[in-house]
Amino acid sequence: MSENSAVFKIGELAKKVGSTVETLRFYETKGLLQSHSRSAAGYRLYNDSHLTQLSFILQAKKVGFSLKEIKYLLGLNLAKEAHTCEEVKTYTGEKIAEIDAKIRDLQSIRGSLHQMYEACCGGTEKATHCSILHTLAASDLSTELGARQ
Known part of the structure; x- marks a missing residue:
């Protein structure tokens, strides 16, 4: 994490996006979200990139994508240079x-x-x-x- 990046505990991150700690933990078990590190006390720590990723997950869920589909889309989003807009549009068309x-x-x-x-x-x-x-x-x-x- 960069020195200027905000650091959040799981409850703080959940509150920022209007979700729950349980939901974030569930997303972790499904491989959609991973904490950056842990504090000395063992708390999961997240940064601004996790906030962006979580917002992506919640928006994709809101428009009807399943968690499995969201995981795929996250992969595309994280490796944009390796994929085309056509791939994303085709995938979205299949969902429609x-x-x-x-x-x-x-x-x-x-x-x-x-x-x-x-x-x-x-x-x-x-x-x-x-x-x-x-x-x-x-x-x-x-x-x-x-x-x-």
């Missing part, structure tokens, strides 16, 4: 495609739930005749929902 697929799946699930919701009378009688419960109990949900369309 994955998210689009999840959105389609969620829309399908929502459609199924909406069909069950609309088919239910919602009355005050006992649930023994509840169409939602009957549909969920059906062995083939897609057939049961398709019959109601």
Whole structure:
């Protein structure tokens, strides 16, 4: 660490980025973050570069990257000279495609739930005749929902 570089204990670093000590320790176990050194008392010590790296991790997490994906992106970020912008864009495009697929799946699930919701009378009688419960109990949900369309 340079003499001008700030030094943080793990709690201080966590507070600076709005995270928790447990989260930072978890990131360490996953190989995403490593303390620079330890104090004489055994405290993990971090510097400004760790703050930057942690901000990168949290931002990548916020936009939907998994920890495994973040580890890969950190590698690209730490070795920018060895990689191209095309690589990063391709990787990000693959993530967008994955998210689009999840959105389609969620829309399908929502459609199924909406069909069950609309088919239910919602009355005050006992649930023994509840169409939602009957549909969920059906062995083939897609057939049961398709019959109601």
